[in-house]
Amino acid sequence: MDKSWMTEPNRLRSPAYAAGVNNFLEMAQNHARGSDRIRCPCRICSNNLFLPLFIVESHLFINGIDLNYTEWIFHGEEETRNFDVDDEEVAVSDEDEFIDDMDNMLDDILAGTNIDVPQSSTPLLSWDSFPKSLPVSSFDELLEDARRPLFGGCTKFSKLSFIVKLLHIKTLGGWSIKSFDMLLNLLKSAFPDAELPLSYEDACSLERGLGFKYNKIHACPNDCILYWKEYSKLNSCPICKASRWMSTTNGTRVIPHKVLRHFPLKPRLQRLFLSTKIAAEMRWHKEKRVTDENFLRHPADSKSWKAFDEAHSWFANDPRNVRLGLASDGFNPFNNMAKPYSIWPVILVPYNLPPWLCMKDQFFMTSLIIPGPKSPGNDIDVYL
Ligand SMILES: [Zn+2]
Ligand SMILES: [Zn+2]
Incomplete structure (x- = not known):
């Protein structure tokens, strides 16, 4: 206009x-x-x-x-989202935004997994100490596979970006897994050269392999307990007696009332220490921070940080200790306020990093996704 x-x-x-x-x-x-x-x-x-x-x-x-x-x-005017124009980030047009995001995310993952072998005589990280849970070579293969064009000469979609887009539409449209598989079959027979997954399960496993992996843990609908450890086998909540399962009409399928998504923290932290550059930044709070009693520039300048250090000197003495900030707020994933549905993501931020890095979104770690509709309030402890 x-x-x-x-x-x-x-x-x-x-x-x-x-x-x-x-x-x-x-x-x-x-x-x-x-x-x-x-x-x-x-x-x-x-x-x-x-x-x-x-x-x-x-x-x-x-x-x-x-x-x-x-x-x-x-x-009534459509919002055109502009990202903060950073060195690495450029404003992108609406149409390609989603796909460009995808590529940035892969870059982030790749940046986190690339191992810079330290030049010093005492390597900080040796292959022997390398955690077995991070299969790097297969990850690289997977990443390369994900980045392959959807079909020869295709510049618009990579294999992964197309699958993610398709999964996104499936979620928005509320498709069944069966209808998703039917569409895949149709697409495969119409476009035999395209690199399409065989099934829904296949599509998800590509996502999972790239580190978007999470655990599902059932929870009491009233936020009393999680069904894990000693409670993992129970069918109802030992505190409020509410059933773990939704009642189904024919009884053939059992559907849990509430499912927590848990994104394991350890591999995320390990990833931070895989890059020599980030590993050094993770010691910033101890090694590079300017201490000046009169200014509060970083959480490390705060009284609570210092009080914690005094109480736990064995922890404070190692500059590689990790401090995480935790934030949570409810939001409606479908951007539709008419629906009472909300989810509560719990985000962790490594406070070890210098102030100019620790609030950058590439260092934000999704730790939990607590399903709604209402705020877990103090019961959030159960999930934490
Ligand atoms: Zn006015
Ligand atoms: Zn309960």
Whole structure:
């Protein structure tokens, strides 16, 4: 839409401004779908107030439209997501955003698994001490496989990006696994050259192999306990007696009430120490931090950090100790506030890193996904 009218110098006499306001209000009215009030984007209201259309109109002439409001997302214009333009990150168009994200993510995973053999005489990491749980060579093969074009000459999709897109549509559309497999069969017979998975299970295993692996742990619907360790075999909650399973009409399938997704932390931490660069940054809080009593620049400057160090000197003395910040908030994964469904991701942030790294999203680690609909509140302890 034309927005040049926004900066017209003489609003009350400019036909261009009047026409612009008209077009804007028309779009806003369509967007409001029957409601008689819209957000007023004038310089005083700044979209904070919902006002009747005719008042918004007069505000737009008297106060003028807020010049910072250039993407009319509250009035029907599609939001174009812009990433913070960093050295590595560039704004991407909507259409390719998803796929570009995919590639960045693979780069992140790859950056975390590439092993820089230290040049010093005493290597920090030897192959013998290398954790057996990280099969690096097969991971590389898997990564290469995932990055292969969907078919010869295809530049738009890699094998992985296509599968992920397909799985995404399956989730959004609520397809059954059977219908997903049927579509795969159809696609395979229509496009025999395409590198498609054989089945839903096959598609998921590619994702899992790339480190998007998680454990499912059943939970009491009232957040009393997790069905693991001593409770793993129980069929109802020992505290509130609620059943572990949803009642099914024919009794052939048992569906758990609540399933926690747990993303194991150890391999994520091991990955941080696989790169010599990041491993060094992980000691920043101890080795490079400037200590100055008067300033709080990093969690390590805080009283609680110091109190912890005093109480646990054996832990504090090793610069490779790991401190994690924990954050959680509920959100609606389907971006639809009309649905009461929400999930509670628990995100961990390594506070060892310098301030300019520790809040970068590539270091955020998803640790748990607690299903909704309501906040676990203090019961979050059960999950932690
Ligand atoms: Zn206003
Ligand atoms: Zn319970």
